[in-house]
Each structure stands twice: as C-alpha cells, then as structure tokens.
Amino acid sequence: MTTQLYQIGTYAAGNRLLDPDDRTEQSRDDRTNAITSGHRACRGCGEALAARVVLDSAMRAAGGRMVTVNATGCLEVFSTPYPESAWQVPWLHSLFGNAAAVASGVAASLRATGRDDIRVVCQAGDGGTVDIGMGCLSGMFERNDDVLFVCYDNQGYMNTGVQRSGATPPAASTATTRPVGTSVGNAFGTGKSLPLIAMAHEIPYVATATVADLHDLEAKVVKAMGMHGARYLHVLVPCPLGWGTASAETIRQARLATQCGLFPVFEAERGVVTATTAIRHRIPVEDYLRPQKRFAHLFRSDGRADVVAALQDRADRYIARFGLAEPTEPSEPIEEESS
Amino acid sequence: MRRQIEGSKAVAETVARCRPAVVAAYPISPQTHIVERLSELVASADLTGCEYLMVESEFGALSACIGASAAGGRTYTATSSQGLLFMAEALPNASGLGLPIVMTLANRAIGAPINIWNDHSDALSQRDAGWLQLFASSNQEAVDLHVQAFAIAERTSLPVMVCMDGFVLTHAMEAIDVPDQDEVDAFLPAFRPRQWLDPDSPVTIGAMVGPDAFTEVKYLMARSQIEALDTVAEVAAEFGSAFGRDSGGLVRPYRTDDAEVVLVVMGSTFGSAQDVVDELRADGVRVGVLAITCYRPWPFDEVREALRGIPRAVVVNRAISVGAGSVLGRDVRLSAEPGTDVLDVVLGLGGRPVTRAALRGLLVDALAGQLPLDELYFADLDHEVIADQLDRDREEVAP
Numbered sequence: 001m002t003t004q005l006y007q008i009g010t011y012a013a014g015n016r017l018l019d020p021d022d023r024t025e026q027s028r029d030d031r032t033n034a035i036t037s038g039h040r041a042c043r044g045c046g047e048a049l050a051a052r053v054v055l056d057s058a059m060r061a062a063g064g065r066m067v068t069v070n071a072t073g074c075l076e077v078f079s080t081p082y083p084e085s086a087w088q089v090p091w092l093h094s095l096f097g098n099a100a101a102v103a104s105g106v107a108a109s110l111r112a113t114g115r116d117d118i119r120v121v122c123q124a125g126d127g128g129t130v131d132i133g134m135g136c137l138s139g140m141f142e143r144n145d146d147v148l149f150v151c152y153d154n155q156g157y158m159n160t161g162v163q164r165s166g167a168t169p170p171a172a173s174t175a176t177t178r179p180v181g182t183s184v185g186n187a188f189g190t191g192k193s194l195p196l197i198a199m200a201h202e203i204p205y206v207a208t209a210t211v212a213d214l215h216d217l218e219a220k221v222v223k224a225m226g227m228h229g230a231r232y233l234h235v236l237v238p239c240p241l242g243w244g245t246a247s248a249e250t251i252r253q254a255r256l257a258t259q260c261g262l263f264p265v266f267e268a269e270r271g272v273v274t275a276t277t278a279i280r281h282r283i284p285v286e287d288y289l290r291p292q293k294r295f296a297h298l299f300r301s302d303g304r305a306d307v308v309a310a311l312q313d314r315a316d317r318y319i320a321r322f323g324l325a326e327p328t329e330p331s332e333p334i335e336e337e338s339s
Numbered sequence: 340m341r342r343q344i345e346g347s348k349a350v351a352e353t354v355a356r357c358r359p360a361v362v363a364a365y366p367i368s369p370q371t372h373i374v375e376r377l378s379e380l381v382a383s384a385d386l387t388g389c390e391y392l393m394v395e396s397e398f399g400a401l402s403a404c405i406g407a408s409a410a411g412g413r414t415y416t417a418t419s420s421q422g423l424l425f426m427a428e429a430l431p432n433a434s435g436l437g438l439p440i441v442m443t444l445a446n447r448a449i450g451a452p453i454n455i456w457n458d459h460s461d462a463l464s465q466r467d468a469g470w471l472q473l474f475a476s477s478n479q480e481a482v483d484l485h486v487q488a489f490a491i492a493e494r495t496s497l498p499v500m501v502c503m504d505g506f507v508l509t510h511a512m513e514a515i516d517v518p519d520q521d522e523v524d525a526f527l528p529a530f531r532p533r534q535w536l537d538p539d540s541p542v543t544i545g546a547m548v549g550p551d552a553f554t555e556v557k558y559l560m561a562r563s564q565i566e567a568l569d570t571v572a573e574v575a576a577e578f579g580s581a582f583g584r585d586s587g588g589l590v591r592p593y594r595t596d597d598a599e600v601v602l603v604v605m606g607s608t609f610g611s612a613q614d615v616v617d618e619l620r621a622d623g624v625r626v627g628v629l630a631i632t633c634y635r636p637w638p639f640d641e642v643r644e645a646l647r648g649i650p651r652a653v654v655v656n657r658a659i660s661v662g663a664g665s666v667l668g669r670d671v672r673l674s675a676e677p678g679t680d681v682l683d684v685v686l687g688l689g690g691r692p693v694t695r696a697a698l699r700g701l702l703v704d705a706l707a708g709q710l711p712l713d714e715l716y717f718a719d720l721d722h723e724v725i726a727d728q729l730d731r732d733r734e735e736v737a738p
Contacts, residue, residue: 067536069406070545080546090536092409093545094432098402101394105361105406105414106536108390112360113412118538136402139395 025056025218032059032088034068039086040078044247046211046237046254047075047152051123053211054150054235055089057218061225062119068092069106069120071099071128074159075152097132099124100140103147111146119225120146126153126167129234130194141201144229148221151194151232154239162242166192169262170314171307172294174242179297184307191314195268198232202271205229209265210236212255216277220267236263244293256288261315264322279324285312341514346478346503347372349515350443353482355386356523357441357489360412360530363392363403367422368455369505370445374417397422401429401440408438409544411535413489416440419505420447423461427468430498434469435560436544437533439492439499441485442470446606447505448689456690457505459605459657462634463666469560471499471567472635473587476609478508479515480632483586486518487574489527494574495567496533502634504607506690518582526581564636571633589638592645594620595627600705601646602628603654603671608693612655615698626702631667642674653682653705655693656715664715682710685717 025031034055041048059066067090070076076093079086094102103122110118124133129151140147156174157163163176170188173179177186198206204227209217217235224231238245238253245253257263258277262285265277286308289295298304319325344352351373354362362381364374378393380386390407394400400416408414418426423444433440444462448454462472473488475481481503488499503509518526534542548556568589575588593613595601602612609630619626629645629652631638646652652675654668668683675681684701687693697719704710 065538067410067538076545077547080543082546082548082552085543085546087543088541090538090541091543091545092406092536094402094405094436095428098398098405098429101399101402102406102409104392104394104399105363105403105408106410107406108361108363108392108403109407109410109412109414112388112390112407113410115411135395136399139399142395143393 024053024214025060026053026214031056032064034059034089035079035086036088037086038084040081041074042241042247044240044250045074046239046250047125047154048078049250050152050211050217050235050237051075053214053217054123054221054233055121057221058119058121058148058225059089061222065118066090067106067118067120069094069099069103069122071124071133072096073125073128074154075123075125077159096128098136099128099133100147100149101136103149104140104143104145107146116146120148122147122149124149124151125159126151126155127157127165129153130166130192138197138201141198141203141230141232144203146228146230148224148231148233151234152237153234154237154242156239156242158239158242167194169311171298171311173297174294184304185294185297188310195232195234199268199271201230203230203232204269205231206268207232207266208234208236208263210254210258210263211238212251212258213265213277216265242294244296245291249291253288253291256283259283260285260288261319261324262288262311264318264324266322273322276322276324278326279319282325285315341516343512344515344517345372346481346511346513346515347445347509348376349478349482349517350485350503351376351380352517353485353523354415354443355380356518356520357415357486357527358413359389359415361390361392361404361407361414362416363394363400363407363414364416365394365397365400365418365422367397367419369447369457369509370417370419370422370443372509373443373445397425398429401426401433404440405429405433405436405438408433408440408532409436409536411530411532413530414438414440415442417443417445419445420449420455420461423465424449427465430465430468430470433498437496439496441488441492442498442500443485444500444502445505445509446502454689455505457507458688458690459502460688462500462502463658466635466666469497469564470635471495471497471564471571471633473499473501473571473633474605474631475501475503475508476591476607476630476632478503478511478513479584480586481508482515482517483578483582483584486523486526487578487587490574491567491570493530495563495570497563497567502606507607516584522582526578568633568636568638587632589633590641590645591630591632593628593630595629595645595649597625598627598649599625600651600653600702601626601649602698602702603631603652603667604628605631605634605657605667608655608657608687608698611693611695612698615695615702619699619702624702624706626706634670637670637673639674642671643676646671646675646679649679651680651682651705653684653701653710655687655698655701656683656685657687657693659685659688659715680712682712683715684710685715686719691719
C-alpha cells in the first residue's frame with residue numbers, strides 16, 4: 001500500500017519535514033502560549049485548540065503588542081475560573097453580546113492615546129457572533145474598526161448545554177431541537193452564513209478555516225494581522241460534547257466537514273472571494289454526518305434518507321457556489337512504502 | 340465667562356474640556372444636542388486626541404466605553420430613557436469591572452406609552468446598577484457636575500451618571516459659565532487607570548467568579564460605593580475653592596432650619612421650589628426644600644441631618660415603582676428619624692410641568708395636614724379622565 005505524505009497543505013505530515021520558516025507557530029519554542037495549560041476545556045475541544053493557534057500566531061504577527069477581547073461562552077468560562085486564568089495576553093471579558101463593540105472601544109482608545117501599535121483581537125463563539133452579538137459585530141464591520149474578530153463556530157450553545165444557535169446545521173439534534181414527533185431535529189431554515197454577511201460589509205478581509213488545517217489557519221491569521229480595519233475569521237471547531245463524537249475525532253470531523261462541502265474554506269477581500277480551498281477527496285455528506293450522535297436519528301432503521309439528501313443538496317450548492325470541486329495544483333507528494 | 344448657551348451645548352463643551360479619549364454614543368431625544376455638538380467638536384479638531392465612535396445602539400455605546408476605559412482612555416457617553424434601558428446589561432458590568440466611565444443622562448420617561456418628555460423613571464430604574472448618580476438642579480450645576488464627575492469617577496474607579504432633566508435643562512438657553520480649558524486642566528489631572536490591558540503586563544479582566552468569592556466581590560463593591568460619598572463631597576469642596584461656585588456635593592438644603600414642612604426634590608425642581616419657599620417664608624410660613632444631588636450612593640447621614648426635627652417631609656417623586664409605591668420616598672424613609680412624617684407625592688411624570696403653584700399647593704396642604712400619609716398621592720392627576728376610563732372598563736367587562 002502506498003501512503004502519500006505532503007510537506008505542506010491539508011495533508012502535511014508534520015513540521016519536521018518542513019523548512020523552519022514554514023513550520024507552525026506551535027512548533028516554536030518561543031511561542032506565546034497565549035492560552036496556556038491548566039484550563040478546563042473538555043478533552044478534544046476544537047475551540048481550545050483553535051484559540052491557541054490563532055492567538056499565538058497573532059501574537060507573533062503583532063510582535064507581542066496585542067490585547068484580546070472575549071465574549072461570554074465556553075472559551076471565557078473554561079479559561080478564567082477565578083482566581084485562575086489561562087491567559088498570558090491582556091484579556092478582557094465584558095458580556096455575551098457586546099464583544100465586537102468592546103473591541104471597537106479598545107481600538108479607539110488605543111488610537112486616541114497614541115498606542116495604536118497595539119493590535120486588537122476579539123474572540124467569540126458562534127452564539128456570540130451570529131446571534132446575540134451580531135448587532136455590535138455589524139457595527140464594527142460597518143465602521144471598519146481596526147479589529148480582527150474570530151468566531152469559533154461549534155454550531156451551538158455548548159456552554160449552556162448544547163442548545164440550538166443560528167449556526168446549528170439543519171436536522172441536528174440539540175437540547176432544544178430534539179427529533180421527537182414529526183421533527184427531524186433542527187429546522188431547515190435559510191441558514192446564516194456570517195462570512196457572507198461579513199463580505200456584504202465589504203470589509204478588508206474575511207476567511208474561513210478549520211482545526212483540520214492548522215497551517216492554513218495560521219496563514220490566515222498572519223494575513224489578517226498584516227491588514228488594518230475590520231477583519232473576520234470564521235473557524236469551524238468541532239465539539240465532542242455537542243456533536244456527540246469521540247474526543248479523538250475532532251480534527252477528523254473538521255476535515256470531513258470540508259471534504260463533504262458543508263463547510264467551504266475560502267478567503268475574501270472587500271467582498272470578493274479571492275481564494276478557495278478545493279476539495280481533493282470529495283465525500284458524501286453521509287460520511288460526515290454518520291459519526292455524529294446529533295445526526296444519529298437520520299440513520300436509524302426508520303431513518304431519513306430524504307433529510308440526508310437535502311443536506312447533500314446543500315453541500316452540492318456550496319461546492320458549486322465556491323467552486324470547491326475545481327482541481328488545483330497538488331503539492332509534490334513524498335511517496336513512502338509502508339509495510 | 341458667562342454666556343447665553345443651551346444646556347446641552349454647554350455640557351458638550353465642558354465634556355470636551357475634560358479631554359475624553361473616546362466618546363461613544365447613539366442618538367436619542369432629548370440627549371441629541373449633546374452628542375451632535377461633541378461630534379462637531381471632534382470633527383473640527385477643537386477636541387483633539389479623541390475618537391468619536393458612532394455606534395449601532397446604546398448597548399454598543401456603553402460596550403465601546405467599557406473597552407475604551409479598560410484600554411486606559413478617559414471615556415464618555417450620553418443617553419436617555421429607553422437608551423439607558425438598552426444599556427442595562429452593560430451598566431453593572433461597567434461598575435463591576437470598576438471602570439470610571441462618565442455618562443450624561445438627559446432624564447426622560449420610560450414607555451409604554453412612549454413619551455419623550457422629562458421625568459426620572461430612567462435613572463431610578465437603574466439605581467442598583469452600581470453607578471453613582473448625580474442630579475443637576477440647573478444648567479450651571481450640570482456643567483460643573485461633569486467636571487466633578489470625571490474627578491470622582493477616576494478617584495473611585497467607579498462609573499458616574501450625571502442626570503439632567505430632559506428638555507427642561509438640556510434644551511434651555513441661559514447664561515452659563517462654561518469653564519475654560521486652563522481651569523479644567525488645573526482641576527482635572529490626566530487619567531491614570533488603576534489597571535489597563537497592558538501588553539507589557541498582561542491582566543485578565545472579567546473573570547468568572549463562583550460562589551466561593553462572589554459575595555466578597557459584591558461586599559467590596561457596596562463598600563466602595565458608600566466610601567464614594569466622601570469623594571463626592573470632597574470633590575465638590577475642591578471645585579468650590581477652584582471655581583468659586585457652590586456646585587454638586589451630596590445634598591442641598593435650602594431654608595430648612597426651623598421648617599415645619601420640607602419638600603424633598605431632585606433635579607430642576609429645586610429652582611422652582613426655592614422660589615416657592617422664598618414666597619411662603621416672606622409670608623412668615625416656615626417651609627424649606629432639600630435637594631438630593633447625590634442619589635447613588637444614598638447620603639444617609641446628610642439627609643438625616645437635613646430632616647432632623649422637621650415634622651413633615653413631602654417627597655416629590657418623579658418616578659414610581661409600579662405595584663410598590665415610591666422610589667425616592669423610600670430612600671428618604673431610610674434616613675428620616677421618628678417624628679418626621681414622610682409624605683409621598685407623585686408629580687411631573689412624562690413631562691407634565693412641575694409648576695410653582697403645584698409645589699406651593701403641596702406645602703400649604705402639608706401644613707394644613709391635608710396630604711395623605713402612607714399613600715402614594717398623585718398630585719397632578721386628572722380625576723375626570725380616570726373616572727371615565729374606569730367606567731369604560733366596567734362597561735366592557737359587564738355581560
């Protein structure tokens with residue numbers, strides 16, 4: 001059997017094969033450890049991993065001159081149970097729905113007092129971004145305030161016990177969308193894509209990423225930090241608790257989400273898509289849905305093939321819309337014979 | 340130098356001379372002239388070193404102030420009524436985090452029914468939010484209180500709300516001494532935050548506190564509020580020495596010595612009440628008035644002292660606690676000693692004018708023992724309208 005290993009890209013084998021400059025921030029001894037060990041995230045938490053990668057990369061890009069603002073949510077709760085704090089960067093938490101406005105205020109204050117060498121990164125979960133925080137976030141975008149806003153999207157209110165959010169996918173079972181009676185779980189609405197809403201504001205930079213591709217995530221953070229104005233990064237972070245997946249499956253689940261097309265990975269500048277990550281090994285949505293307990297009701301003996309088909313339609317639409325099926329130049333593989 | 344100027348513009352120019360780093364505000368009547376003038380001062384570079392954030396809501400306004408203050412800048416906002424309610428979630432957050440934000444509240448009623456005119460429902464609905472609340476009795480005092488508010492806020496690390504009656508003060512033109520830049524600079528030192536989001540010395544602000552320490556945090560908050568009474572008095576005294584004007588402080592008793600009845604008021608009613616007291620005193624009637632300048636924290640000792648030996652205190656309530664009675668009256672009862680009857684009167688809700696005739700009537704009735712005790716008395720109620728409506732209600736429920 002032949003195993004293909006890649007030096008860079010989605011299937012990168014590891015840092016040891018890369019040039020030092022191409023290695024991840026996490027491989028460096030002098031990384032910030034912006035969120036350090038000892039916090040209380042669940043095992044396999046995608047958000048904790050993403051926050052670590054995002055903030056350490058941002059700190060590198062900002063030359064250590066950075067402050068962070070955090071919405072209420074899992075990240076806030078698991079990182080700061082008084083008198084402990086996992087943060088090794090300046091960190092401010094105010095409320096659930098106001099993180100973007102707080103960050104705007106921080107940036108304005110730094111600018112007014114001549115300290116605008118200090119960069120501002122704002123973090124929130126999907127609830128604090130697409131639902132309760134959307135008013136303040138849209139204002140921050142519209143004013144083009146100098147803030148990088150990062151949404152860690154685990155597709156629900158996981159901190160309060162896995163209730164449905166505006167980012168919960170159709171048919172998912174949550175504590176408030178149980179598939180009982182004639183219900184198939186979460187309703188098929190029109191969906192709410194914050195990256196597209198952000199793009200409609202024509203802000204300098206919008207990108208999506210997942211914890212399955214940390215090189216890509218880091219590169220996007222560095223790119224965003226190299227710009228000024230309102231920037232938005234939407235990171236898919238699987239949640240073992242809320243998705244009903246094994247804690248060792250977090251990275252795989254994020255990868256499957258992109259491979260089936262339900263989570264398009266792309267970049268946009270001033271409202272125009274500038275780059276997409278093509279799907280190399282396309283899979284049916286079923287392969288992504290099946291391992292997750294929140295979709296288990298679709299695959300019972302009395303399962304709902306029609307609902308799975310509807311989700312497949314949705315994935316197909318995304319793939320067409322963002323051109324995710326188009327082949328791109330693969331990086332040179334290293335071929336190894338495995339025994 | 341005194342000049343004719345609208346209250347709102349005078350306040351805006353005074354705030355500008357306090358050199359805020361960030362002003363974040365959302366327009367709402369009757370606060371609008373304040374923020375319009377400030378935006379103009381920033382745009383024209385008459386106010387430099389200041390960022391004016393035009394936010395998407397009052398919730399965003401106070402939230403931006405929270406961020407700005409935590410980043411170490413002097414921070415200001417202004418609102419009214421529904422705007423204050425929209426800020427409600429962020430109000431105790433600002434005080435809990437110990438952020439010395441200054442806000443002007445152009446006092447206005449709260450709907451429904453929607454009403455843009457003046458009463459004190461907005462401020463009093465947020466009395467427990469951990470903000471200091473100072474009530475201006477005139478536009479001169481409103482101006483002076485803003486200079487004092489920044490000093491008080493920054494010495495105590497607590498947010499301060501300067502309340503001024505909407506329209507009655509905000510839109511009134513009168514001769515006011517707006518302090519010069521030099522005078523304000525001499526009085527108000529540059530802002531030195533107790534802590535800020537310093538990359539060289541990272542702090543975590545806004546951690547989650549559980550049952551093990553929450554009570555202690557709240558105790559310390561309550562304690563620092565009460566201690567702020569001293570700061571309010573101290574700053575008013577310093578202001579008096581620096582500016583040669585008596586403004587602010589905790590309470591303002593007027594001709595209360597030997598009075599048989601004292602009106603207790605807040606805000607612009609104080610001026611009318613003083614006139615009425617003078618008229619009645621000229622006729623040999625022993626009456627006085629006590630203005631509460633510092634409503635939060637409540638000046639227990641000063642109110643007690645001012646009402647000591649006074650047989651009757653008539654509290655002019657410009658807000659009510661629906662289903663429970665008065666708000667200000669209950670606070671006055673905390674301080675009144677046995678022997679002082681506290682009579683609760685509702686007057687001037689939703690912009691109905693608080694006239695000298697009405698105030699005079701209250702004093703005269705109280706002297707004659709004709710005001711009800713232990714009852715919230717609506718002094719300016721149109722009884723005919725009420726009777727008609729109650730009749731209609733009865734007809735509608737009849738089979």
